[in-house]
Amino acid sequence: MNKLLIVGTVAFDAIETPFGKTDKILGGAGTYIGLSAAFFNLQSAIVSVVGDDFPQEYLDLLTDRDIDISGLEVVNGGKTFFWSGRYHNDLNSRDTLDTQLNVLADFQPKVPENYKNADVVMLGNLHPLVQSSVLDQLESKPKLVVLDTMNFWMDCALPELLDVIKRVDVITINDEEARQLSGEYSLVKAAAKIHAMGPEFVVIKKGEHGALLFHDNQVFFAPALPLEEVFDPTGAGDTFAGGFAGFIAQSENVSFENMKNAIIYGSNLASFCVEKFGTERMLSLDKQEVVSRLKQFKSLTQFDIEL
Amino acid sequence: MNKLLIVGTVAFDAIETPFGKTDKILGGAGTYIGLSAAFFNLQSAIVSVVGDDFPQEYLDLLTDRDIDISGLEVVNGGKTFFWSGRYHNDLNSRDTLDTQLNVLADFQPKVPENYKNADVVMLGNLHPLVQSSVLDQLESKPKLVVLDTMNFWMDCALPELLDVIKRVDVITINDEEARQLSGEYSLVKAAAKIHAMGPEFVVIKKGEHGALLFHDNQVFFAPALPLEEVFDPTGAGDTFAGGFAGFIAQSENVSFENMKNAIIYGSNLASFCVEKFGTERMLSLDKQEVVSRLKQFKSLTQFDIEL
Numbered sequence: 001m002n003k004l005l006i007v008g009t010v011a012f013d014a015i016e017t018p019f020g021k022t023d024k025i026l027g028g029a030g031t032y033i034g035l036s037a038a039f040f041n042l043q044s045a046i047v048s049v050v051g052d053d054f055p056q057e058y059l060d061l062l063t064d065r066d067i068d069i070s071g072l073e074v075v076n077g078g079k080t081f082f083w084s085g086r087y088h089n090d091l092n093s094r095d096t097l098d099t100q101l102n103v104l105a106d107f108q109p110k111v112p113e114n115y116k117n118a119d120v121v122m123l124g125n126l127h128p129l130v131q132s133s134v135l136d137q138l139e140s141k142p143k144l145v146v147l148d149t150m151n152f153w154m155d156c157a158l159p160e161l162l163d164v165i166k167r168v169d170v171i172t173i174n175d176e177e178a179r180q181l182s183g184e185y186s187l188v189k190a191a192a193k194i195h196a197m198g199p200e201f202v203v204i205k206k207g208e209h210g211a212l213l214f215h216d217n218q219v220f221f222a223p224a225l226p227l228e229e230v231f232d233p234t235g236a237g238d239t240f241a242g243g244f245a246g247f248i249a250q251s252e253n254v255s256f257e258n259m260k261n262a263i264i265y266g267s268n269l270a271s272f273c274v275e276k277f278g279t280e281r282m283l284s285l286d287k288q289e290v291v292s293r294l295k296q297f298k299s300l301t302q303f304d305i306e307l
Numbered sequence: 308m309n310k311l312l313i314v315g316t317v318a319f320d321a322i323e324t325p326f327g328k329t330d331k332i333l334g335g336a337g338t339y340i341g342l343s344a345a346f347f348n349l350q351s352a353i354v355s356v357v358g359d360d361f362p363q364e365y366l367d368l369l370t371d372r373d374i375d376i377s378g379l380e381v382v383n384g385g386k387t388f389f390w391s392g393r394y395h396n397d398l399n400s401r402d403t404l405d406t407q408l409n410v411l412a413d414f415q416p417k418v419p420e421n422y423k424n425a426d427v428v429m430l431g432n433l434h435p436l437v438q439s440s441v442l443d444q445l446e447s448k449p450k451l452v453v454l455d456t457m458n459f460w461m462d463c464a465l466p467e468l469l470d471v472i473k474r475v476d477v478i479t480i481n482d483e484e485a486r487q488l489s490g491e492y493s494l495v496k497a498a499a500k501i502h503a504m505g506p507e508f509v510v511i512k513k514g515e516h517g518a519l520l521f522h523d524n525q526v527f528f529a530p531a532l533p534l535e536e537v538f539d540p541t542g543a544g545d546t547f548a549g550g551f552a553g554f555i556a557q558s559e560n561v562s563f564e565n566m567k568n569a570i571i572y573g574s575n576l577a578s579f580c581v582e583k584f585g586t587e588r589m590l591s592l593d594k595q596e597v598v599s600r601l602k603q604f605k606s607l608t609q610f611d612i613e614l
Contacts, residue, residue: 090492185397188535209516212533221607223528226519228495260610294614300528301608303567307601 003043004249005115005142006033007134008124008238009104010048010058010072013278014084017091017232025278026058027083029124029148032235035282036242036269037122038065039290040250045115047071047134049107051078061283071112078103091230092207111137119252122245123147123168124238128160135167144254146170147199148241151177166198169254172241174205187212188219201259203244205237213263215256222263223300225271225293232277236270239282243269268293311351311556312422312449313340314441315431315545316411317361317379320585321391324398324539332585333365334390336431336455339542342589343549343576344429345372346597347557352422354378354441356414358385368590378419385410398537399514418444426559429552430454430475431545435467442474451561453477454506455548458484473505476561479548481512494519495526508566510551512544520570522563529570530607532578532600539584543577546589550576575600 008030015022030048037044045068052074062069079102087094109130116139123131125148135145147168153161154177165171171194179185182193191202191214202214208230210223243266244259251258268290275281315337322329337355344351352375359381369376386409394401416437423446430438432455442452454475460468461484472478478501486492489500498509498521509521515537517530550573551566558565575597582588 186535186537188533206516209513210530219533219607220610221530221533223517223530226495226526226528228493230493257611261612264610264612291614294612298612298614300526301610303527303571303608304564305568305571305601305605307598307605 001041001043002119002249002252003045003115003117004037004245005045005047005111005118005121005134006030006037006124006242006245007047007109007122007131008033008126009081010046010050010054011081011083013234014082014098015232015234015277016086016097017277018087018089019231020277022277024082026061027234027278028081029126029238031062031279032238032273032282033122033124033242033245034062034067035065035279036239036273037246037249038067039243039269039285039287040246042246042249044068044246045071045112047109047111049073049075049103051080051103052076054080068112068115071110071115073110075103085234087233091233109134109137116140119143120245120249121145122241123164124241125150128153128157128164132160132164132167135164143252144169144245144248146172146241146245148172148238149177150174151180154180162197165194168199170201170203171199172203172205172237172244174207174237178202178204188214201256203263205240207233207236211240211263211267213259215259218256220256220260220263222267224267225296225300227271227274230274233274234278236273239273240266240270242266264294264297268297308348308350309426309556309559310422310424311344311349311552312354312418312425312428312441313337313344313351313431313549313552314354314416314429314438315340315433316388317353317355317357318388318390320541321389321405322539322541322584323393324584325394325396326538327584329584331389333368334541334585335388336433336545338369338586339545339580339589340429340431340549340552341369341374342372342586343546343573343580344553344556345374346550346576346592346594347553349553349556351375351553352378352419354416354418356380356382356410358387358410359383361387375419375422378417378422380417382410392541394540398540416441416444423447426450427552427556428452429548430471431548432457435460435464435471439467439471439474442471450559451476451552451555453479453548453552455479455545456484457481458487461487469504472501475506477508477510478506479510479512479544479551481514481544485509485511495521508563510570512547514540514543518547518570518574520566522566525563527563527567527570529574531574532603532607534578534581537581540581541585543580546580547573547577549573571601571604575604
């Protein structure tokens with residue numbers, strides 16, 4: 001089995017949507033990526049940090065899914081990273097209500113020995129120096145390195161972000177962030193500029209409007225599944241990235257054609273994530289539901305024009 | 308050859324976008340629908356009205372494409388419908404600067420005798436009483452009636468609009484209008500409510516974010532082609548509708564599966580329309596370019612996951 005190395009936050013979230021609010025629940029980019037990638041046939045490990053306030057039952061949710069947490073540091077006397085946000089009525093935008101870095105502030109990632117030869121590396125949203133440090137610790141070149149980031153790092157750590165972007169094969173980024181990073185409004189032009197920064201593949205996430213995959217002059221589009229109700233978008237982008245990286249790790253094929261499939265798998269898994277608060281839906285999801293919804297993605301997008 | 312009957316405005320437009328502005332140029336829903344449908348193997352006629360200020364060269368552009376204009380009334384001493392608008396920087400929204408109904412105010416549509424047995428009827432955006440009057444004049448039931456409308460008629464002629472919606476097979480409408488008409492934010496729920504108003508097929512146009520086709524519990528999605536630059540969105544929705552109706556008229560197949568193809572053809576033609584001001588790109592477009600871009604739509608959307 002191939003090895004997928006995941007770096008990203010493991011955290012507490014408190015979420016408000018028009019449908020309700022939660023107390024502190026399990027969250028974090030690394031968590032969502034790990035839960036999503038667990039639907040594939042691979043070995044995975046999460047590199048992250050939590051405080052000793054982090055419940056054993058949350059750790060068990062990860063190990064129950066055969067996710068290696070030997071690289072998940074628990075800081076004695078430390079508090080786990082906490083994020084709180086409120087979504088607007090259209091669920092397309094949100095306000096951050098509170099961010100407490102806590103143990104994340106001094107986080108020095110440590111890649112487990114047996115993952116220094118990982119086949120695929122998924123660098124979830126974190127400080128770009130943390131992402132770079134993980135790459136520095138690898139002992140062999142992975143088949144694929146995927147990076148996710150956000151506008152926060154463009155605002156406050158742009159040189160470091162540009163350094164790590166140079167080192168990755170795939171970047172996943174949302175549409176507004178692609179515009180900010182490139183200075184281009186057109187997503188086609190933005191992708192070309194970001195491509196020139198290093199990554200061979202540029203994935204632009206558009207939330208409910210789907211995702212675009214750019215590679216040289218080729219482009220592929222995966223829609224989001226039209227849903228009766230989106231309940232909570234938290235973690236959808238990370239779940240998408242986890243599905244993308246997980247499928248690539250399982251299939252060992254980094255061609256553009258296979259990345260199309262990876263984007264569909266990512267969109268498919270993300271479509272479940274938004275159905276309930278936080279990680280709830282991903283925790284109840286089974287593989288048969290995933291396959292059944294993939295059929296919906298086929299009938300949603302495939303047509304039969306002879307040319 | 309099958310007959311396509313088109314009803315819609317033939318008009319003057321004056322357009323401002325971030326890229327420039329035009330004087331009075333050829334416009335109108337009927338014009339865009341006709342130019343788009345002219346790419347298919349069919350007979351078509353436009354029912355509309357203009358004033359005697361409407362230049363012969365514009366009429367020639369229609370007849371050059373074998374569009375029957377015997378139902379295009381020219382009112383002596385009358386002035387042609389005029390619309391002027393300014394697009395915002397993102398090109399996703401616009402302000403109407405001026406609307407002069409002129410000869411449209413008293414328009415009584417007259418369907419040519421030899422189109423009273425049309426195979427497909429495309430009711431372009433116009434007063435719903437005009438759309439109903441066209442249906443009243445038909446002597447046989449068409450294979451398909453498609454209706455396009457806009458929020459303006461929801462605001463000022465809702466009962467008449469609901470009456471004509473009851474009588475059509477397909478409605479094409481944009482996302483905000485679908486929400487207004489149904490009172491539902493979720494497009495899946497909105498489509499279900501509009502379906503219950505009459506039309507078997509509901510097409511929701513999302514501009515640069517593509518189009519959705521709903522039928523019973525099935526849904527199909529066609530993306531807009533990612534373009535380096537959108538120059539002028541005017542007429543894109545009408546060009547989409549013309550491509551949709553034109554393909555159906557040519558293929559004589561009103562199944563859901565074939566409507567998927569029709570949606571792709573409509574999206575394909577619309578992707579050309581937005582490349583230049585007004586009708587300019589549609590007038591220079593040739594069939595080989597259309598086929599070539601259909602191949603792009605295939606590689607943009609088709610994937611190969613075995614299930």
